Amino acid sequence: MTDAPLILLAAGGTGGHLFPAEALGVALMKRGWRVRLVTDARALKYSGLFSREMIDVVPSETFRGSNPIAIARTAITLGTGTGVAMNLMWRLKPAAVVGFGGYPTLPPLVAAKLFGVPTIIHDSNAVMGRTNRLLSGRVSAIATSLPGVLDRDPELSKKTTTTGTPMRPAILAAAAVPYLAPDLTGPLRLLVVGGSQGARIMSDIVPDAIERLEPALWSRLVLTQQVRDEDMARVRAVYDKLKIRVELESFFGDLPARLASSQLVISRSGAGTVAELGAIGRPSILVPLPGALDQDQFANAGVLVDAGGAIRIAQNEFTPDRLASEISALAAEPARLTAMAVGARAVGKLDAAERLADLVAKVAKI
Known part of the structure; x- marks a missing residue:
């Protein structure tokens, strides 16, 4: 299995982001590929496909409000997280990184871009989330749950595929x-x-x-x-x-x-x-x-x-x-x-x- 392709799944630490990542992980593992989850510390309390040994925690923070000190603190945290994620790219050499939204996806997707690793983002909402919007112009491909999400942006629409939202086995x-x-x-x-x-x-x-x-x-x-x-x-x-x-x-x-x-x-x-x-x-x-x-x-x-x-x-x-x-x-x-x-x-x-x-x-x- 060590020669099997490795796909990193990056997701914020809530069910709305983690569950589609888990569902994709199941599908990829059935194909004989390896998967790991890159996320924040909140995800450690979730059970399911990802055991603790399959999870890499990367520092991240959400931008909240307009306080300059808070913004600077968040930027520093995300910068630190990007450094940690770059080390992951160098060490793990993934075949691709797939992001499912939330600010914890920023460091691994940015690091993947810097290392030339193919990147995909998936968005489950009828309106694309803020983190995915930030990443959308820089990733290799975009997947959406619903049609028409990016119809107003021809450049993004060209690299968008409507897949639906991946469903866990329990669903x-x-x-x-x-x-x-x-x-x-x-x-x-x-x-x-x-x-x-x-x-x-x-x-x-x-x-x-x-x-x-x-x-x-x-x-x-x-x-x-x-x-x-x-x-x-x-x-x-x-x-x-x-x-x-x-x-x-x-x-x-x-x-x-x-x-x-x-x-x-x-x-x-x-x-x-x-x-x-x-x-x-x-x-x-x-x-x-x-x-x-x-x-x-x-x-x-x-x-x-x-x-x-x-x-x-x-x-x-x-x-x-x-x-x-x-x-x-x-x-x-x-x-x-x-x-x-x-x-x-x-x-x-x-x-x-x-x-x-x-x-x-x-x-x-x-």
């Missing part, structure tokens, strides 16, 4: 589970998640919305909700009062299986979440994270909305009354839920990892 297994809509008297399985860090807005709004539902619907609900530890007691108190069948956790390690068993999902609309909802084919109510400069979550949600697979609610409109109204209407129309599941599934690309692996092979000339 592919969940995608094989057919959607079963609730009947009008049976259980309604509702999953509420808020991204890798949880979301306080879900704890603030969802319990009050559930309380506003007709009591007949309380007895039908089978609710699973991601709740931050600091919000757990107050959320549980509401559901206990209503006698809702509920499971509350701050993190679900088996989220793909829970998505597959759900009949309706309430969530943020990060790129990974939207891609997984499409791959598995589950109807959703999506609440984009507000305040982002490029409004990427709003655009991501729009992909499922346009396909008929989701309802998008801006956070300033995400009230208990509005959410209760949407849940009640969907619970009363199982056929609509089924149609939304079909619409979401039409967006999913289950062969995205293989498509991206083909691009890697082409760029690396393997």
Whole structure:
């Protein structure tokens, strides 16, 4: 195996970046290639394909705000990280480096460019992220999850391939589970998640919305909700009062299986979440994270909305009354839920990892 090509996968330390990297890693290893992950220290807490021996931690930092001292400190950290990454290029001699976004990808992609190593970036969002935008003019090839992301830039569009978002084996297994809509008297399985860090807005709004539902619907609900530890007691108190069948956790390690068993999902609309909802084919109510400069979550949600697979609610409109109204209407129309599941599934690309692996092979000339 020491003669097999080595591909370095560079990703920020959150699930939205790590999971596509893991999926590509699985596809590359099936082809007999070697892979290593270059990332920041946050990734060390994630389990999955990459054991500790397969991870190289490179110093990195995110630019935040306009404070000159903070900007200088971040620049120094990224410069240090680039030095560490250059040592990795010299020592490991990879056939290619693939970046999945986040500032931790800057040092390894810049180092690869300096060493003449072929480079690829993958972007899962409907609007390209800031780090990938910085790198886009310098890399050998660009992969996007969605078509048309770079249509307004002919130079970048020429080297862009639409591959979809690579899916982990657990998502592919969940995608094989057919959607079963609730009947009008049976259980309604509702999953509420808020991204890798949880979301306080879900704890603030969802319990009050559930309380506003007709009591007949309380007895039908089978609710699973991601709740931050600091919000757990107050959320549980509401559901206990209503006698809702509920499971509350701050993190679900088996989220793909829970998505597959759900009949309706309430969530943020990060790129990974939207891609997984499409791959598995589950109807959703999506609440984009507000305040982002490029409004990427709003655009991501729009992909499922346009396909008929989701309802998008801006956070300033995400009230208990509005959410209760949407849940009640969907619970009363199982056929609509089924149609939304079909619409979401039409967006999913289950062969995205293989498509991206083909691009890697082409760029690396393997």
